[in-house]
Amino acid sequence: SPLRVDVLLNPHGVISRMNIGQLYETHWGWIAWKDGKSIVASPFSKEFSWERLPEGKLKVRWKDPFNSEEQEAEVVVGWQYLMKLNHIAEDKFHVRGAPEGKRGRTLVTLQPPKGKRLEGGQRIGEMEVWALQAHQADAILEEILTVKSDALSKGLKKNTELCPLPEAFRALVMYLRGMTINLRIIVQSENGKEQEFPIDEFRKPFEPTKFVRIEIKFADNEQVKRWAKEEVFDPSYWKLRYKCQECNYAVWSGEWKEKGGKPGPRRCPKCSSSQVDVKLRWSPDGLFSEKVFGKKSSDERRERMGYIELAEPIPHPLHPDLKLQCLPVIPPDYRPMVGHSEGLNAHYRRVLIYNSILENTEKDKVSKSTRKRLIEATAQLFGMKAVFKDDLVDFKNLTANEHHDNLRTRLEGKKGLIRGYLLGKRVDFSGRAVIVPDPTLPFGACRLPYHAAEDFYFALRGSSDLSDEALCSVVESTIQNYPVILNRAPTLHRYNMQAFTPILWDEKVIAIHPLICGGYNADFDGDAMSFHLPLSEEAKKEAQDRLSAFQNLFSVAHGGVILHITQDIVAGIYLKTLSLEGREWLAELLEQPSLACEDKPFDKKKLQRAIENYLRSHWGNEDERKEALKQIDELMREAFRTVTENGVSFSINDLWILRLTRKEREKVRLNLPEELEDQMLRQKCGEKLHEKLEKNQNNPVAILVLSGARGNPEQIARLCAAVTAKSSHCYVEGLEENEYFEAAQESRPDIVQKKIGPALGGELTRKLIYGCYPLRIVNNKCDDEEGLELPKDFFEHLEGRVAAWGVNGILKKGEVITLDHIKKLCKQRNLRIFSPVTCKAKDGICARCYGYDLSTGAFPKIGLPVGILAAQSIGERGTQEAMRAFHGMRTEISSAIGRIKRLLEYGKLDAEALEYGSLDEGVLEILRRLMEVKEYKNVNLRHFEVVLHQMKQEQGKNRWQFRGLIEVAKNRAESSFLSAAAFQAVTNTLVEAAKAKGYDEGKVQPTPLLLGKRR
Structure with a gap:
């Protein structure tokens, strides 16, 4: 049987x-x-x-x-013992609709909480925001930053024009007020005059179109008293409240004895009744006083502030030239007590205790130590450390070991208010589920769990009395009108966020088309994706027009197709095209007769090139594009069928046939220079094994390796030649004890690399983004007539660029360079092209100097954020390479990213500043250094040119310097202090701006995002 x-x-x-x-x-x-x-x-x-x-x-x-x-x-065929991890897809599924009146929110920012247990929302972080900006999905982004997160009105509104100010921004204002920094929003009134927007009023509608500017300065004592109507005296949080049930006489515990109350059996001092109720309540003059801050659970506790009148003026910890007399106490909802942690309240309590001691001590008996303790307590509230020398005091930032919860830490860092809750937010109408493949899906569609759609429906339409069958039909018809945005972290580029047409099913997983895994860098080993529902008509249209998988077939980084043409698809087509009949089938399918003339089967590179050419030829017409993708669908299914029927499977014997003998290994080793033996042994063994694979093409291992489906020569060398440079055995033969431990030691750096590398790549991306944020396509053509002269080494990057000089008989000035031009220019040593580096467009780059948008094969439209695209293209490459540093394959990606970081972030090569006699000289030197890093050779040259446009600075006649992007981003504080604060050193930047009484017109990104504005 x-x-x-x-x-x-x-x-x-x-x-x-x-x-x-x-x-x-x-x-x-x-x-x-x-x-x-x-x-x-x-x-x-x-x-x-x-x-x-x-x-x-x-x-x-x-x-x-x-x-x-x-x-x-x-x-x-055989037996294996498999250990199944306790990961069940259904356990990872959760969804959150609109929570108004149903589900909880975090107290400080009123954003959805984190986690399935709390029915939390999915996070749209900084990287997801950059991806949406790269898509130019302004309506989706505005919706995420307002109505779907913390700009809460009483009902669900799709019109973001009349939403309240995001609560996270109000929290920022309150924390700054706690430091006596006055941040004001100036708007235009109905009569055209400027006025201050009432930030204090909770849920006050905010119209971004009326925004004028943001002002910042230090508040004086009178301003503090205008913010806060009542003074806080009592350092205690709670007190006992005695209340007689007979006569309703009520008194606090401190007054109980004074009024005649006895500590024994309780009797009312007024009517002698023993029916006295005792409850623990907020202290009437304390830090949670209902008299000062409003009743519990009311909106007043988000609006009303208190203040502490200090016994004597003290130097301001953030601005020692000022004297601090009135210390603001921010509203209780912005300093909650969570569990056993007092949070900010502990600092206020210390201030009140020392202030009370000073007030109740005669002036001639006040000790210096008590005054010092008051200054120290106030400084620690602001995140500063008071250093005393003689009678003078100096303030320094607290070190990492001294950091406790204070007003500064609430703003700083990745989890601080600006980066954690303003530039990225958790949102409603979102969920998460494990992904599975479904090759039967039409391209551009996904299968979404019915339970998620039902939750979204109830959030949109309210509860329903329909029967289950009728409800299912209504839910399905409703959700079909909404595209679903799928996101897989880390969101390294815009292709990690794409929109699909949902098809509902009963499973609690998301099914996706295998071809779209390329953009997401996803696989099916338990990966999960978050999904989001755009609400407004404008947001839905953006999702369909800009985020649709049909619009995201080619990489903006290098112009290649990003469909997932790998592994089984590659192996299947390789097997199919071993025969002439198979090659003719492929030529007919892809409408390229020349493919039938090939005399070898199609490997990965040839197949990807053929698919790219086919899709490019049908890109211009949307209907043709969809038909072309149906053909690629057919190709994928045929590849799966072929590779399955063939049953590609290899045994130890298949590897044993390929292995190098000891004599062959020694022969390879003898021909290597001794100093390079460790580096080159596996490379040369891999080349030798590749010859064997060519001779044994029916070997299943040869099919997988030669097709490009899986494996590379160095991995085969470890399997069939030598595991390490010093070992005499390979994995097929088995290792001795010392060889095994040597191999394990060699692999350890790669394990560390995989942990460190992505963080380095992410940090580089962030600094690139902030350095290049302002760069967009601003017009079609600038006044530059010279361009940039590039040597032959860079010609492969010039497709789609515009020639600045002509070449006789080949190319005219102003003509777009094609692949045919590049082939004909093989004898040309140099070529001058229009470049982003030399572009003279104001506040951006022109379309002519940028050249074709690689993702569309046409000139970019005005508004394309080329700065963000360049940053993502460079940063994504480094992060991806770092994450691939595994399986024992030694890589130098950390040092590669390190070189790129030094050059781009700090503008230095080998610790020397980048200064040159001419712009061309400097650009060519830097571009050569950048392209020396092999991991970045797949990134098109124009992205580095965009970055260099931001870095260049003329130092005088014939003198050019290239500044680091960190300096570029910091210098933006002059025009936008909020943009500079969002980059780094939040508190210090805002303090300096307040000292200078700065203002921000909200035109420089990411300042508009803080307010929930588009631009």
């Missing part, structure tokens, strides 16, 4: 992970089953004899589930 197969394992995973143990276990499990014995053996034992291993494959017959035809293939 036939045996049932429990698990199917893809052979791709064995090559890339070099997991030979998996194969050995499968083979020996089969032998043990046939012998009816159990085998127990320790590592490095000699129990296993190579002679006992069979060829390792069996003929397996199976039925195709789609057409019920019987198929036969030779595959490796």
Whole structure:
């Protein structure tokens, strides 16, 4: 009787992970089953004899589930012990609709909480915001930053024009007021005059179109008293409240004895009744006083401030030239007591205690130490440290070890108010689920759990009395009108956020088309994606027009197709095109007759190039594009069918045939220079093995490697030649103890690299973004006539660029350079083109100097954020390479990112500033250094040119300097202090702006985002 197969394992995973143990276990499990014995053996034992291993494959017959035809293939079969992790897809599914009146919010910012247990919302962080800005999805972004997060009105509003100010921004204002910094929003009134927007009023509608500017300065004592109507005296949080049930006489615990109340059996001092109720209430003059801050659970506790009148003026910790007399106490909702943590209240309490001591002590008896304690307590509230020398005091920032919860820490860092809750927010109408593949899906669609759609429907329309069947029909028809945005973190570029048409199903997972995994860099080993529902008509249209998968087929970084043409698809087409009939089929499918003339099967590069050419030829017309994608769908399904029927599967024997003998390895080693032996041994062994693969093309390993589906020469070298430079064995042969530990030691740096590298890449991306934020396409053509002269080395990057000088018989000035031009220019040593570096457009870059948008193959439209696109293209490459540093493949990506960081962030090469006699000289030197880093060779040159446009600075006649992007971003404080504060050193930047009585017109990103504005 036939045996049932429990698990199917893809052979791709064995090559890339070099997991030979998996194969050995499968083979020996089969032998043990046939012998009816159990085998127990320790590592490095000699129990296993190579002679006992069979060829390792069996003929397996199976039925195709789609057409019920019987198929036969030779595959490796055996037994393995598999440990299943306790990860259940259903447990990872959760969704949140509109929470108005139903679900909780965080107290300080009123944003949705985090986590499934609290029915939290998904986070749209800084990187997701950059992705939406790169898509130019302004309506979606504005919606996320306002109505879907913390700009709460009494009902769900899709019109963001009349939303309140985001609560996180009000929290920022309150924390600054706590430091006596007055941040004001100036708006235009109905009669055209300027007036201050009443930030104090909770849920006051804010119209971004009326915004004029933001002003900042230090508040004087009179201003503090205008903010706060009542003074706080009592350092205690709670007091006992006595109330007689008979006569309603009520008194606080401190007054109970004074009025005649007795500590024994309680009796009312007024009527002598024993019916006295005692409750713990907020102290009437304390830090949570209802008299000062309003009743509990009322909106007043987000609006009303108090103040502490200090016994004597003290130097202001943030501005020692000023004297601080009235210390503001921010509203209670912005300083909640969570669990056993007092938070900011502990600082206020200390100030009140020392202030009370000073007030109740005669002036001639006041000790210096008490006054010092008051100054120290106030300084710590502001995140400062008071240093005393003689009778003078100096204030310094608290060190990392001294940091406790204070007003400064509430603003600073990745989890501070600006980066954590203003530039990124948790949102409603969102959810998360594990992704699974579904090749039967039409391109541009996804399968969404019905439970998520139902939750969204109730949030949009309210509860329903319909029957289950009727409700299901209504939910499905309603949600079909809403595109769904899928997001997979980390959001390194705009392709990590794309929109799809939802098709509902009962499973609690999201099904996606396999081809779209390329943009997300996703796979199906338990990856989860968040999903978001755009609400307004404008947001829905943006999702369909700009975020749709149909609009995101080509990479803006290098112009290549980003569809997931890898692994099984590549292996399937390779097998299909081994025959002339297969190549003719592919030529007809992709409408490229020349493909049939190829004499070899199609590997990954050739297949991707053919698909790219096919899609480019149908890009201009949307209907043609959709039809072309149906053909690519057909290609994918045929590839899956071919590779499945072929049953590509390899055994130990298939690897053993390929291995290099000891003589062959020694011959390779003898021809290597001794100083480069460690670096080059596996490379040369890989080249030798590649020759063997060419001679054994029917070998399943050869099919996977030669097709480009999986594996590379260096991995094959470890499997079949030498694991390390000093070892005499490979993985197929097995390692001795010392070789095993040497291999483990060599792999450790890669494990560390995978942890450190992505953080370095992310940090680089952020600094690139802030350095290049303002750069957009501002017009079609600038006044530049010279351009930039580039050597032959860079010609491969010039497709889609505009020639600044002509070349006789080949190219005219002002003509767009094509691939044909580049081929004809092979004898040309230099070529001058219009470049973003030399562009003279005001406040941006012109379309002519930028050249074609690589993602569309046409000139960019005005408004395209080329600065963000450049930052993402460069940063994403480094982060991706860092995350690929695994499986024992030694990489130098950390040092590569380090060189890029030094050059771009600080404008230095080898600790020297970048100064040159001419602009061309400087640009060419820097571009050469950048392109030397092999990990960045796939990034188009124009993105580096955009960055250099921001870095260049003329130092005088024939003298150019390239500043680091950190300096560029910091210098933006002159025009936008909020933009500079969002970059780094939040408190210091805002304090300096307040000292200078600065203002911000909200024109420089990301300042508009803080207010929930588009631009």
